[in-house]
Amino acid sequence: MTGLRERKKARTRQEIVEAALELFEKKGFDETTIDDVAAAAEVSPRTIFRYFATKEDLVFLGQEEENRQIALLLKEVAKSADPIEELMRATRTVLLAPSATPEQFVRCQRLIERTPSLRAYQGRLFRKIEELVSSALLPARGSKHDVLHARLLAAVYLAALNVVMSSWIESGAKGVPTAELDMAEALLRRAFPRTASQAPEGRRRS
Structure with a gap:
């Protein structure tokens, strides 16, 4: 049932x-x-x-709910965990359950491109996502440096994810953009290398 x-x-x-x-x-x-x-x-x-929360959500296909899911998945992770690994794992988990058909993704993308009000909404949506992700990544007692690091990581992640999804949709939105997400993760790891103090105890060098 x-x-x-x-x-x-x-x-x-x-x-x-x-x-x-x-x-x-x-x-x-x-x-x-x-x-x-x-x-x-x-x-x-x-x-x-x-x-759908709003009329715009009919075009963004429940994006706000997906963002909340990613943020919730991140909050369940221990603060000592690898933030990029968990961020990408949460992203892949959400993307494995597509919210529309490939054709609908393509049609929505075209609507956004030619509708100024939807492009403005997209900008507001990105800012909201950035706040959700950076907040989820921030340690409980983060310093100013931690805050800046979390915000930068969230901003670069969103920029990379936007390119990945746009490229995937332009190519027909078939399957899951696995290779593209792998490239995005590699970019994040080069931009935000982990220090020895951030690595789990078992992986630090003696």
Whole structure:
């Protein structure tokens, strides 16, 4: 029963996204209302808000929820752990459960590129993500240096992830961008090498 319920929810979510994208492409994002989408998807506005926090979230495909998931996964990690390893592990965990079809990812990307209000929303979303990630990475009693390090790591991570996802979507959004994420992780490790004091006890040199 649980599996059936989850499949039904996933199907309803996809139908809402599809109805929204068709309207956004025909009428324009700013000109389309949630009531319009609800009518096209044959659901209530309340049902839409069970799956998506805002109208913009219909285009960003639940990105805010994915960001919260990543932040929560990071907070569960011991502060002595490798932050880059845990950051990328959390990212891969979330990306293994795609929130849309490849075609929908491509269509959403095109809408964002040609809609000024969506590009502005994307900027605000990135700033919010950066705050969530840097806060999750910051030690409980972090110094000014720790704060700056966490903010820089979050900023570089987001820039790299944005390039990875854009490249993946432009190439058709097939499968999972495993190779691209590996490249992003390698970049982060070169930019933020671990010192001996940061390494776990078992890995430090005597």
